[in-house]
Amino acid sequence: MPRALISVSDKRGIVEFARGLVELGWELVSTGGTAATLKKAGLPVTTVDQVTGFPEILDGRVKTLHPAIHAGLLARPELEGHRRELEAHQIRRFDLVAVNLYPFQATIAHPSATIEDAIENIDIGGPSMLRSAAKNFENVIPVVDPTDYRMVLEALRHPPFPAERRRALAAKVFGHAAEYDTAVAGYLTTPGEGLPPRINLSVERMQELRYGENPEQRAALYATEEPRGIRDLKQRQGKDLSFNNLMDIDAATAAVGAWKNRPACAIIKHTTPCGIAVGRTAIEALAKARATDPVSSFGGVVACNTVVDREMAESLRDLFVEVVVAPSIPEDALAIFAEKRNLRVVEIPIGVPAGSLDWKSVRGGFLVQDRFTFDPSEEGWKVVTTRGPTPEEWNDLRFAWAAVAAVKSNAILLARHEQAIGIGAGQMSRVDAVFLAIHKARQQHHSTEGAVLASDGFFPFPDGVEEAARAGVRAIIQPGGSVRDAEIVAAANRYGMSMVLTGKRTFRH
Numbered sequence: 276m277p278r279a280l281i282s283v284s285d286k287r288g289i290v291e292f293a294r295g296l297v298e299l300g301w302e303l304v305s306t307g308g309t310a311a312t313l314k315k316a317g318l319p320v321t322t323v324d325q326v327t328g329f330p331e332i333l334d335g336r337v338k339t340l341h342p343a344i345h346a347g348l349l350a351r352p353e354l355e356g357h358r359r360e361l362e363a364h365q366i367r368r369f370d371l372v373a374v375n376l377y378p379f380q381a382t383i384a385h386p387s388a389t390i391e392d393a394i395e396n397i398d399i400g401g402p403s404m405l406r407s408a409a410k411n412f413e414n415v416i417p418v419v420d421p422t423d424y425r426m427v428l429e430a431l432r433h434p435p436f437p438a439e440r441r442r443a444l445a446a447k448v449f450g451h452a453a454e455y456d457t458a459v460a461g462y463l464t465t466p467g468e469g470l471p472p473r474i475n476l477s478v479e480r481m482q483e484l485r486y487g488e489n490p491e492q493r494a495a496l497y498a499t500e501e502p503r504g505i506r507d508l509k510q511r512q513g514k515d516l517s518f519n520n521l522m523d524i525d526a527a528t529a530a531v532g533a534w535k536n537r538p539a540c541a542i543i544k545h546t547t548p549c550g551i552a553v554g555r556t557a558i559e560a561l562a563k564a565r566a567t568d569p570v571s572s573f574g575g576v577v578a579c580n581t582v583v584d585r586e587m588a589e590s591l592r593d594l595f596v597e598v599v600v601a602p603s604i605p606e607d608a609l610a611i612f613a614e615k616r617n618l619r620v621v622e623i624p625i626g627v628p629a630g631s632l633d634w635k636s637v638r639g640g641f642l643v644q645d646r647f648t649f650d651p652s653e654e655g656w657k658v659v660t661t662r663g664p665t666p667e668e669w670n671d672l673r674f675a676w677a678a679v680a681a682v683k684s685n686a687i688l689l690a691r692h693e694q695a696i697g698i699g700a701g702q703m704s705r706v707d708a709v710f711l712a713i714h715k716a717r718q719q720h721h722s723t724e725g726a727v728l729a730s731d732g733f734f735p736f737p738d739g740v741e742e743a744a745r746a747g748v749r750a751i752i753q754p755g756g757s758v759r760d761a762e763i764v765a766a767a768n769r770y771g772m773s774m775v776l777t778g779k780r781t782f783r784h
Contacts, residue, residue, distance in 0.1 A: 277370040280348070280408075281313070282306040282323075282339065282401065285375045285421055290316045292373065292424035299431055304369070306338055307331060326367075339400040348372065348407035348415055371416040372408035373424075376401040376451075380458050380500060397459055405448045412445035413438070419448045453477060458500065470632075470643060481506065487518045494518045501631055503624040511609055513598075513619035520576070520598050522546050524621060527578030527600050530681035532626045533649035534580055540564040542596075543576040547683045547701065550575075552694040553674060557581045558590060563694040565594065568719055576600060580625045583608055601625075647781070649680050655778040659755070659764050664773040668727055668750040672775060675729035676752050680781035686731040687712040687739075689723060689748065696721035705730065706739040713746045723747050731781045733757040737766035744770035754780040 279301050283289050286309070293303055293313050304321045305313055313320045323338055324330050326347075331338035347369045350357045361368065377398040382388050408417035416436060418427055423444065430436050457477040464471055478497040487494035496516075498506040505525065510516060516524075523543045530541040530548055538557040542550040542564050549571035552563030557579055565572055577591065578600040588611035591599065598619040599612065612620050633646040653673075658664070664672055675690040682688055682700045687708040689697035697716030699708035709728070716723050724747035733756045734740055740763055743751065755776030757763060767774040 276300060276302050278302045278304060278347075278367060279371040279373060280304045280344070280369045280404065281373045282309050282404065283373065283375045283421075284377050284398075284401075286312055287421045288424050289313070289373070289421070290318070292421075292428065293318055295424075295428040296371070296431075299428075301371070307335060336399070339404055342366070344369075344404065345407050348404060349411050350414075351411065352414060369408070369415055371418065371427075372404055373418040374401050374404050374408075375419055375421070376405075376455055379455065379462075383458070383462050384502075393462060398455070402452050402455065405452060409445040409448035412441045416441060417444050417448045419444075419451045423447075454479070474632075474643065476634075476641075482516070484518050484521075485515065492518075496521060503626060504631075505623075507624050509622045511604060511620040511622060512612060512616075514617045516598070516619055516621070520619060523576040524578075524598060524600050524623065526681070527576050527598075528623060528625050529627070529647075530678075531578050531580040533651070533677040533680060535626075535651075538579070538581050540577065540579045541681065542567070542572045543578065544571055544574070548678070548681050548695065548698060550695060551678045551681065554693070557583070558587050561587055561590060563692075566719075567695045567698070568715060570719070572596075585611060588612055647680070647783070649677055649781075650779070651677070653777075657755075657776045657778075658773065659760075659776050660767050660772060660774045662768075662771060662773045664727075664750045664775065668773060671727040672729070672750055672752045675727050676777065676781075679729035679731050680783070682731065682783065684731050684782045684784060686781075686783065688729045689713065689716050689721075689726045690729065691721070691726045696726060697723065705732065705734055706736070706742055709739045709742045713742070725749050727752070729753070731783065733760070733780070734763045735759065737762050740766040740772070740774075741770070744772055748772065750774070752777060754778060756780075 279296050281293060281303060282305060297318055303313060303318060304326055306323050310320045310322050327341040327343045329341060343366050346366045350361055350368050352358060352368060377396040379396045382396040383393050405417055405419055408415040430440060454477040457475040460475055478499050480495050481498045482496040484494040484496060486492055523546055526546040527541055527543040530551060531539040534553055537553045538560045539553045540560040541548045550564040550567030552560050554560035554563055573595055575596055576598040577596050582603045583599060583601040585607040588608040598621055600621045600623060602625050604620055604622055612618055627646050627648050631646045633644050635642045671690045671693060674693040675688050678695055679686050679688040682698055685702045685705045685708040687699040688695050689712050697712040699711035702708035702711060713723055726748050727750040728743050728748045730753040733754050735757055736759060750773045752775045764774060
């Protein structure tokens with residue numbers, strides 16, 4: 276009679292799976308809570324202590340760590356020496372192991388979880404049984420995922436069990452164990468002043484994509500366990516998301532996340548805004564963002580930091596967009612979007628969790644940094660010109676400083692009335708970024724007279740300030756820190772401009 280060892284925390288489908296094994300003539304061996312569940316369902320069960328001849332001890336910390344269990348999992352029946360040793364010690368082999376682990380990740384995700392809660396949910400026996408079975412997958416079928424129960428039963432009903440499935444199940448076990456250990460290591464790592472000396476990264480493939488940045492490149496979406504991230508994305512309608520869509524969605528949520536208590540909207544093209552604004556209402560913010568550069572808005576990703584309601588959905592009827600992104604999109608708005616069957620509509624939390632890391636790939640490795648989060652405080656800001664900003668200019672400078680953080684460097688953003696009117700992104704020189712921002716504003720018939728300007732990095736020469744002054748810009752906000760800061764400030768004074776230095780840059784490479 277073949278034997279199955281079953282010990283699960285996640286009991287989804289376990290009764291049906293065990294019943295299927297019994298119907299196929301299998302003996303069930305199980306531990307405490309799982310054995311009770313199976314007995315309650317009327318299934319015959321041998322308990323682990325009957326196999327080991329030793330009771331569960333230390334509040335269940337020790338129950339399966341015994342030679343009678345692990346020799347039964349690791350023995351190779353094709354080896355005569357193994358067969359003799361099993362017989363000498365009266366140990367029977369196992370042919371299948373169905374185990375899943377204590378819910379460590381779910382435990383630590385709970386806000387009230389203590390270190391004691393976490394420690395008691397670090398599984399020891401479960402990973403040991405799984406690893407033993409997976410190492411010996413040619414003789415023992417290792418099952419860690421409840422969604423595999425049906426497939427396993429079907430394969431057992433039509434023997435022999437395919438070798439490639441055994442190997443795939445073993446690979447899933449080791450992948451699951453690695454992810455589990457990564458979660459434990461991450462939790463126990465004490466935050467220090469620097470980044471950790473080693474990072475164990477465990478990611479799960481969430482979705483295969485049609486292709487990457489170009490059709491010849493394979494691609495998929497993988498997600499970490501980080502909360503409020505891409506794992507929480509919910510697509511409500513439309514075509515499958517592409518690689519480039521997902522890049523733009525990530526940029527879009529960061530762009531509007533700078534404003535916590537005011538409606539903000541951004542339109543993203545190639546991971547940088549072509550329109551961004553705040554308003555008294557979300558519909559006003561959206562209208563202002565569209566007005567920044569209506570031509571470039573075609574085919575973009577529209578993101579809002581608040582509910583996209585029916586009125587906003589109506590206002591987008593005349594615009595071709597690839598994706599609409601918001602934290603919430605109610606049914607009446609979805610009914611409007613449904614008229615455009617290919618439009619992708621996505622719900623995802625806005626904002627970045629404190630302490631999260633940002634990863635950028637390089638060949639053979641990763642660059643890791645603290646994820647950028649916009650700091651709304653004005654600590655350290657200094658007015659360095661003779662003329663200080665007017666109240667209206669201050670309002671626009673605050674907006675522009677938050678908005679330029681979403682633009683690829685070198686980045687310059689012109690603003691009026693808390694709306695971007697010209698954006699110069701990704702230029703190799705800062706004066707070219709100023710020129711481009713002015714050109715884009717005038718191209719869309721925005722007046723640059725009296726506008727404010729935000730620069731994500733310092734001005735290396737006065738030429739960028741002079742270019743802005745000739746366009747009528749009246750106030751500038753920038754980090755400062757150039758060896759020519761005195762020249763930069765002098766240029767602003769010559770043109771009667773006001774200038775604020777923040778002491779921080781918002782560079783986005």
